[in-house]
Amino acid sequence: MLLPLLLLCSSVCSRTVGLGVYVPILKAYCKEHRTAQATQLVMDISNSRLQLDVSMYDDLIDASMTSQDFQSAFSIFRDMREARISDLMGSYLTIMTGLMENHRPELMAAFLDEVVEDPRVEVKTHDWNSIIHAFCKAGRLEDAKRTLRRMTFLQFEPNDQTYLSLINGYVTAEKYFCVLMLWNEVKRKISTEGKTGIKFDPNLVDAFLYAFVKGGFFDTVMQVVEKSQEMKIFVDKWKYKQAFMETHKKLKVAKLRKRNFRKMEALIAFKNWAGLNA
Secondary structure, eight states, X not given: OHHXXXXXHXXXXXXXXXXXXXXXXXXXXXXXXOHHHHHHHHHHHHHTTOOOOHHHXXXXXXXXXXXXXXXXXXXXXXXXXXXXXXXXXXXXXXXXXXXXXXXXXXXXXXXXXXXXXXXXXXXXXXXXXXXXXXXXXXXXXXXXXXXXXXXXXXXXXXXXXXXXXXXXXXXXTTOXXXXXXXXXXXXXXXTSTTSOOOOOOHHHHHHHHHHHHHHTOHHHHHHHHHHHHHTTOOOOTHHHXXXXXXXXXXXXXXXXXXXXXXXXXXXXXXXXXXXXXX
């Protein structure tokens, strides 16, 4: 019965009522998961030139995300920005985390694009990576590429996690040539000392090697091997032996010799490196 009475009071005294009446109504809405009504009331409060504190905004956004009412969360966050609330990071992270958990990368991308230029929101490469990873996991590779282009346009530097997500997405879709394009980009970046955020570590080496063995790009496999040896990165060859046997066990050097001498040389080099000639 408390909520109807509070609503009646706020309606009758709409011009003179203060936050002392509105806040209990908002809290009741949150408790009852009536987030759309709460959002409308927040708009009314703002139009009355009253301002909620950051903790109330945070609670409202948390309730909206819990109820999967994403549009209400976005509306309340916009109101926070317009109200010149200085501490936006708590609610920003709540929204991004909730969208990730609910597998909504398209909403993450739209939300990030809306707030990226707000100096109160500290957007990092990790946020873009989360979107790219989610798109790749869902098989939405064109959306992942579009996000990468937007990310680099806004001068956020892709790192090893960015490329790992893309490689894994392409391998799942068996788009090995796209991985080759990524390798050319990464190779160029890691050769420029001090100007890249890419950490060419065992995980990235493994992802590239597995993709190129599966795709039959043995010349590129040996490029990755050479770079890993140059950077003293240990490579366990067993996984790539298995990948070769699963995918190319019928591939014979003699057949390649007739078609493409360079591919034949690359295959021989790979088999020697992997210990497959015994």
